[in-house]
Amino acid sequence: MTQTPLPWDDDHPEIALLTAAVAAGVRPSAIAKAVGARSLASGRRFSNGDTNRVTILLEDRLTRNEVLDELAHLAACLGHDPEAKRAAAERLTDEQIVRMIRDSRTWARRHGIDVRTEDEKNPGRRPATPRQVAHILQLLAHRARNGDGAGFMTGPTGRAGIEAMTVDEASTYIDSLEENY
Numbered sequence: 001m002t003q004t005p006l007p008w009d010d011d012h013p014e015i016a017l018l019t020a021a022v023a024a025g026v027r028p029s030a031i032a033k034a035v036g037a038r039s040l041a042s043g044r045r046f047s048n049g050d051t052n053r054v055t056i057l058l059e060d061r062l063t064r065n066e067v068l069d070e071l072a073h074l075a076a077c078l079g080h081d082p083e084a085k086r087a088a089a090e091r092l093t094d095e096q097i098v099r100m101i102r103d104s105r106t107w108a109r110r111h112g113i114d115v116r117t118e119d120e121k122n123p124g125r126r127p128a129t130p131r132q133v134a135h136i137l138q139l140l141a142h143r144a145r146n147g148d149g150a151g152f153m154t155g156p157t158g159r160a161g162i163e164a165m166t167v168d169e170a171s172t173y174i175d176s177l178e179e180n181y
Contacts, residue, residue, distance in 0.1 A: 006028050014051070014141070016137055017058070021057055025065060034053040051138075062130045063131070064094065066129070066130065072085055074105065125166060127167070128164075128165045128169070129167060132171070133159065136173060140177065155169075
């Protein structure tokens with residue numbers, strides 16, 4: 001299968017945000033529609049409005065991915081093929097997916113099936129959420145673009161390091177980057 005080339009260069013100034021959006025499942029055509037092909041092809045930094053439009057696409061996709069992940073987890077707990085359930089759910093509306101999750105949790109509770117994730121069973125070491133990772137990367141890119149100073153804490157600047165943080169660490173890092181002291 002041939003992969004369609006992305007409508008931006010690898011050295012685009014907004015490559016971190018663009019890469020995060022595509023990795024989360026946002027279609028490059030949706031990004032091009034949101035910001036305009038010229039903004040992508042020119043190699044210029046995005047305006048704040050363009051950055052916000054791509055960020056909204058990313059956050060919407062991350063939210064949907066989190067819901068689909070929960071549905072796949074429930075399917076596995078209930079003895080179904082999680083990947084097949086996830087693929088089928090991709091065609092459903094958000095409301096339909098939420099209803100499926102609610103009904104699955106109710107059925108599991110009635111039948112005494114524990115559907116908690118390992119993170120829910122061991123809350124002390126929950127990894128940073130995809131939404132936190134994306135938000136930190138966006139804040140770091142904004143700081144690099146604007147030359148802003150650091151917050152009250154230092155932390156990783158790469159995706160792997162940020163993904164290794166706990167939810168609580170990522171939350172504190174976000175507060176620092178947003179200068180919420």
